[in-house]
Amino acid sequence: MNANAWRALVSTLADDRCRAVYARLVLGEPADTELSSLSPGAARRVITALTASGLVRRDGDVLSADPDVFARALDAAPAPARPTGTDRFFEGGRLAVYPAREADRRAVLLRIADQVAAPDDRLDERTVNDRVTAVTDDVAAMRRYLIDAGLLTRTADGRTYTRAGDGALTPPCAP
Structure with missing residues (x-):
């Protein structure tokens, strides 16, 4: 992950549809209900955004929230400079x-x-x-x-x- 990975996380979660699907996955629930309420193109874009940002893993047709994504983003971000x-x-x-x-x-x-x-x-x-x-x-x-x-x-x-x-x-x- 690069130092600006947090930007992709924030921009993805700023989208209501992505956030709703991600919330279901974090809770361990299937996201089928959320995805089926979207057009096929919108559902594809949501899944692409979630997987590209690293929030979600895809194994075939199964989506799951990546529990370590935020820890990796924090590790990659530079530490703020300490005043001297x-x-x-x-x-x-x-x-x-x-x-x-x-x-x-x-x-x-x-x-x-x-x-x-x-x-x-x-x-x-x-x-x-x-x-x-x-x-x-x-x-x-x-x-x-x-x-x-x-x-x-x-x-x-x-x-x-x-x-x-x-x-x-x-x-x-x-x-």
Whole structure:
């Protein structure tokens, strides 16, 4: 079976007539009733589609559902690529898991800092919060992590934030 075998399975089962015949066969029942309700040409096309897709085996005039067809299709399909680097901590652009390892935390915080502020930005707290909200629900904690890591600095009055250098990471608590 090839990696796209699942397409033939899905397209065959999308046809009501094929699905009805296949259902009978899966249940161990003869499909004669379903097939006899079709014209001879339509019945031939249904049988051809079911056998060509691998859903059904034909032994002379006897049709039977192939119980291993889906396992073979799954085995042939490529496994989805696993995210690497900081991508493994994000889903849909949002932080899904806060890393336990310091090196991973550092990389994640750098990524978030890059999304929050450019080196020359001077941002008010609302803008910082809006940008952090795009990444995580725990805005206050993430803002604190970025400051503690030396990636964001805040004025004494707390009104203005700027992107700092790549300061030393002080390990923050997980959100």
